[in-house]
Amino acid sequence: MKQRSPAFVIGLIASIILGFGIVAGVWLGLSSISGLGSESGVFRATRTGPNSATRELATYPDSHVCHPDAPAEQAIWVTYCSGDNGLATKLEVPPNSVITVVLKQYDSGTTLINDYFGQVRGTMGGVAMLDGKPFSNISDVSAISKTTPGHTFSSDPGHTFTIQSVPNEYRYPIFVSVPLIGVNSSAHANVNVAGNMYATPNIISFQFRTGPAGITYLWHCYDPCGDTQYARKPPFGFSGPMWTLGYMSGTVSVTNY
Ligand SMILES: [Cu+2]
Numbered sequence: 007m008k009q010r011s012p013a014f015v016i017g018l019i020a021s022i023i024l025g026f027g028i029v030a031g032v033w034l035g036l037s038s039i040s041g042l043g044s045e046s047g048v049f050r051a052t053r054t055g056p057n058s059a060t061r062e063l064a065t066y067p068d069s070h071v072c073h074p075d076a077p078a079e080q081a082i083w084v085t086y087c088s089g090d091n092g093l094a095t096k097l098e099v100p101p102n103s104v105i106t107v108v109l110k111q112y113d114s115g116t117t118l119i120n121d122y123f124g125q126v127r128g129t130m131g132g133v134a135m136l137d138g139k140p141f142s143n144i145s146d147v148s149a150i151s152k153t154t155p156g157h158t159f160s161s162d163p164g165h166t167f168t169i170q171s172v173p174n175e176y177r178y179p180i181f182v183s184v185p186l187i188g189v190n191s192s193a194h195a196n197v198n199v200a201g202n203m204y205a206t207p208n209i210i211s212f213q214f215r216t217g218p219a220g221i222t223y224l225w226h227c228y229d230p231c232g233d234t235q236y237a238r239k240p241p242f243g244f245s246g247p248m249w250t251l252g253y254m255s256g257t258v259s260v261t262n263y
Contacts, residue, residue: 049088050098050263057103062089064110065165065186067234069253070202082234083247084113084165084254086227094225095252098261101219104130107167110207112197115162115188116231118144119240123166123228126212128182134212136187144185159208160188165227169214169258172224178217183228186210219262227254 051059064087069076072087072094088094099105118124124144126134133140137157139150144163151158163185171179186208193205230243232254237243247253 048096048098049092049094050261051100051105053100053263054106057100058106059100059103060106060108061097061099062108062110063087063094063167064089064207065113066199066202066204067113067164068202069247071200073252074200080247080253083250084231084234085247085252086165086167086254086256093252095256097225097256097258098263099216099258101216101260101262103216104213105216106211106213108209108211109167109186111164111186111189111210112199112204112207113164113186113188113231114191114193114205115160115164116229116237116243117162118166118185118228119230119243120228123168123183124163124185126184128169128180128214129184130213130215134184134210137209141187144187147187157206158190158193160190162188163229164188165229165231165254167225168228169223169225172222175221175223177221180214180217180223182212182214184210184212185229216260219260222257222259225256225258 051061053059066072066085066087069081069083069085072085072092073080086094126132126142133142136147136150136159137154139154141147141150144161147159147161165186166183167186168183170181187210189205189208195203195205197204197206227248230240232244232246232248233242249255
């Protein structure tokens with residue numbers, strides 16, 4: 007057997023150690039992705055016809071329902087959920103369709119910083135429905151409160167559901183924004199969702215149209231709801247859950263399925 011130089015042997019050992027390091031690194035990386043797997047669950051709107059689909063969403067004043075394993079700091083974060091249990095991080099909707107969003111809003115109101123987001127924008131008919139009654143601006147809500155016995159609303163939204171194009175995406179721009187009217191902060195917590203008690207949610211629905219497949223949009227909240235603990239003014243209200251995927255932001259992908 008040919009004699010190898012000490013440098014060769016050292017190099018060989020170093021390569022083996024480096025190789026193990028890379029394998030371990032990749033494995034750890036993949037493990038952390040699988041750990042985040044529940045964070046990145048894709049939720050498709052349910053097809054209701056050749057050119058229509060519907061998606062149920064919910065917004066909660068904490069993350070108990072959709073992030074039951076969240077550490078204490080995140081457990082109090084406001085959250086969007088898909089229906090009553092799934093995460094709303096990555097939504098998918100079919101192309102060239104009318105999408106009906108039905109949203110249960112369990113949270114109380116937070117004053118908007120920018121009145122622009124008090125207006126319903128980009129929906130079909132320029133309106134959204136609040137417990138079955140149309141509104142186009144948060145200023146319409148007091149009149150709806152008067153004609154809805156036993157259910158008063160906050161004069162502020164709890165969140166906004168806003169869909170917009172991502173930077174540098176010039177195809178089929180979508181801008182949809184709906185102020186999600188808050189529940190009255192004095193309302194009784196009388197609804198049990200997965201062992202957590204909340205006030206009766208406001209049911210908010212609206213419709214928008216999608217264009218071609220293959221485009222991903224952002225959804226985001228523009229009500230400064232992010233500082234659940236201290237209710238401080240911005241920038242704190244735009245921190246924490248506001249910039250965390252699966253809490254107050256995510257994506258909407260137009261996909262063939
Ligand atoms: Cu919000």
